[in-house]
Every structure is written in structure tokens, then in C-alpha cells.
Amino acid sequence: MARIVVALGGNALQANPKDISAEAQLETCHHTAKAIVDLIEDGHEVIIAHGNGPQVGQIVATYEAANAQDSSKPVMPFPECGAMSQGYIGYHLQQAIREEMLRRDIKKSVAAIVTQVVVDKNDPGFKNPTKPVGSFFTEEQAKVLMAEKGYVMKEDAGRGWRRVVPSPMPVAVVEEPIIKTLVEAGHVVITVGGGGVPVIMKEDGSLEGVAAVIDKDLASEKVAELLDADELVILTAVEKVAINFNKPNQKDLDTLTVEEAEKYIEEGHFAPGSMLPKVKAAVMFANSKPGRKAIITSLEKAREALKGLTGTVITR
Numbered sequence: 410m411a412r413i414v415v416a417l418g419g420n421a422l423q424a425n426p427k428d429i430s431a432e433a434q435l436e437t438c439h440h441t442a443k444a445i446v447d448l449i450e451d452g453h454e455v456i457i458a459h460g461n462g463p464q465v466g467q468i469v470a471t472y473e474a475a476n477a478q479d480s481s482k483p484v485m486p487f488p489e490c491g492a493m494s495q496g497y498i499g500y501h502l503q504q505a506i507r508e509e510m511l512r513r514d515i516k517k518s519v520a521a522i523v524t525q526v527v528v529d530k531n532d533p534g535f536k537n538p539t540k541p542v543g544s545f546f547t548e549e550q551a552k553v554l555m556a557e558k559g560y561v562m563k564e565d566a567g568r569g570w571r572r573v574v575p576s577p578m579p580v581a582v583v584e585e586p587i588i589k590t591l592v593e594a595g596h597v598v599i600t601v602g603g604g605g606v607p608v609i610m611k612e613d614g615s616l617e618g619v620a621a622v623i624d625k626d627l628a629s630e631k632v633a634e635l636l637d638a639d640e641l642v643i644l645t646a647v648e649k650v651a652i653n654f655n656k657p658n659q660k661d662l663d664t665l666t667v668e669e670a671e672k673y674i675e676e677g678h679f680a681p682g683s684m685l686p687k688v689k690a691a692v693m694f695a696n697s698k699p700g701r702k703a704i705i706t707s708l709e710k711a712r713e714a715l716k717g718l719t720g721t722v723i724t725r
């Protein structure tokens with residue numbers, strides 16, 4: 410049995426990026442819950458983290474559209490939208506995981522914790538927005554949005570244009586003691602949804618939300634270190650990390666040492682905003698203490714990967 414932090418990628422929440430309805434998300438969460446509960450059934454202590462890029466972008470856009478029609482309707486600040494996305498996704502995941510555990514007669518409770526993550530107000534990420542949020546647009550649509558709304562938009566790994574926002578590094582998890590207590594008591598915890606709501610800690614100890622989205626793979630890594638997890642499992646749409654990805658000479662990797670990963674990062678094998686933060690988070694975790702390992706694989710292969718049968722395993 411291992412203590413594992415599982416980071417869920419976008420495909421674990423919205424299987425079809427074109428269908429962003431709540432109904433479709435809940436259905437996808439039911440599918441995702443099966444893979445999560447497989448791991449619980451195998452005896453692992455599971456802590457779940459997840460992304461929120463599409464959802465937080467959609468929440469922001471909904472408020473902006475309402476405000477554009479009627480200026481008396483306030484635009485919701487970005488950190489509040491992040492907190493809403495945590496509640497929205499956490500609600501679906503906890504309902505689906507609870508139901509799957511009930512079906513298998515697993516007597517555990519599951520809860521999503523609205524989690525705040527402290528960031529440094531001087532983080533260089535604030536000056537260079539990189540984190541894609543919301544839906545995908547064509548280049549023409551993106552140009553209109555940039556001109557009309559003042560968004561910064563970038564092409565996202567060959568998949569279309571998206572709004573980008575600052576993505577500072579996670580420094581500390583405010584709710585760490587509560588998460589630890591719940592995990593130690595045997596509960597299934599969903600935390601740092603969307604990387605956590607980014608907050609700055611002021612001199613008097615109070616917290617203030619900031620307009621940014623923390624990378625959920627890096628926030629998951631932070632949680633995995635704080636909880637002294639054995640493994641960080643990053644689930645996405647591919648079974649293995651590759652070099653020469655999408656090229657005729659693509660090579661899928663079974664293992665990756667920290668040294669090899671750093672060399673491949675240098676050579677540009679991992680796309681920024683998609684595979685790069687996953688490999689960076691995996692390297693940070695593997696490097697943080699002897700014996701720790703990270704696995705990058707798909708949701709469907711999670712159970713097999715935990716048994717050492719597939720996925721890319723990153724070790725020191």
C-alpha cells in the first residue's frame with residue numbers, strides 16, 4: 410500500500426472539450442471515479458488533485474458576458490472564479506467517487522476542500538502570463554478577443570488559441586493541517602483543485618486572492634511533498650511521456666531519470682503548458698527525497714501503472 414497523490418488532467422473532467430455542460434462533466438467524473446476507486450480498492454491511500462483551466466475560463470467568460478449585456482451585473486474577480494471552479498469540479502468528483510465506493514462496498518468518506526495556495530507576490534510569472542484557460546479559439550477569433558477585451562492569448566500546443574493568465578509557483582498550502590488530519594483519518598481528500606486558489610500572505614498574516622492560475626501538476630507536487638507521499642501519479646491523455654513527440658521517430662519512455670529528464674527538457678521535447686509542467690513536477694518530486702517516484706500515464710492505465718506494468722516512471 411502506498412500513499413499517492415493523483416493529479417487529474419483535463420480529459421478526466423471534460424472528455425469532449427466541445428461539450429462543456431455540467432451534465433457532460435458529471436458523466437466524465439463517473440468514468441474517472443472508477444479509475445480512482447480502483448486504486449483505493451487496491452489499498453492505496455489516495456489524495457486527488459485536478460485541473461480547472463477550461464472551467465475557470467468559462468466561469469470568467471460567463472460573468473463577463475452578463476456584464477457586457479448589463480453593466481449593473483458585477484464581473485466576478487478571478488480568484489473567486491477559481492474558488493467556484495474548485496467547488497464545481499470538487500462537487501462532481503466527490504459525488505462520483507462516493508457513489509463508486511458505495512457500489513463496491515468501500516466504507517470511506519470523500520470530501521473536496523476549498524484550498525488556498527500561497528504564492529510570492531514578486532513571482533516572475535506575474536509579468537509573463539503562460540497558463541491557458543477557457544475554451545479554444547481560431548486565430549481570427551483570438552485576434553478579436555485580444556483587441557476587444559485586452560486578453561493575452563497564445564497558441565496552445567497545436568490545439569488552438571486560448572487566453573493565458575499568470576501562473577506563479579506554489580509556495581505553501583494554507584489548509585495543509587486539515588488535509589493531513591483527514592488523510593491520516595483514512596478519508597479520501599480532493600485538494601488543490603485548479604492548483605489551489607492563489608493567495609498572497611500579507612505581513613499581518615491575512616490572505617488576499619490574486620488573478621492567476623497555479624499549475625495543478627506543480628501544486629500536486631507540493632501537496633505530495635507536504636503529505637510525505639510515496640508516489641505522485643500524474644494522469645493525462647497519453648500512456649507514456651515521449652521524446653520526439655508526434656514525429657515519425659517518436660519514442661515512448663518507460664523510465665526517466667532526473668538527469669535524462671533535464672536533458673530532454675533542455676532539448677525541448679516537452680511542450681510548455683502541457684507535458685513540460687508534468688515532467689518538471691515529476692522531477693521535483695523524485696528529487697525531493699530518496700525513494701520517491703513519480704508516474705506519468707493515462708487515466709485508463711493508472712491501475713496497471715501503479716503495479717509497474719506501464720506508464721513513464723520518473724526516479725532520481
Ligand SMILES: Nc1ncnc2c1ncn2[C@@H]1O[C@H](COP(=O)(O)OP(=O)(O)O)[C@@H](O)[C@H]1O
Pocket residue numbers: 417418419420460566644645646647649650651652653654678679680682683684685
Ligand atoms: N513529449 C510529450 N510526450 C507525451 N505527450 C506530450 C508531449 N508533449 C506534449 N504532449 C501532449 O501533452 C498532453 C498533456 O497535456 P495537457 O492536455 O495540457 O494536460 P492535462 O492532461 O493536465 O490537461 C498529452 O496528452 C499530449 O498530447
Ligand SMILES: NC(=O)OP(=O)(O)O
Pocket residue numbers: 418419459460461462463541602603604622623624625626
Ligand atoms: N490549474 C491547472 O493547471 O489547470 P489545467 O490542468 O486544466 O490546465
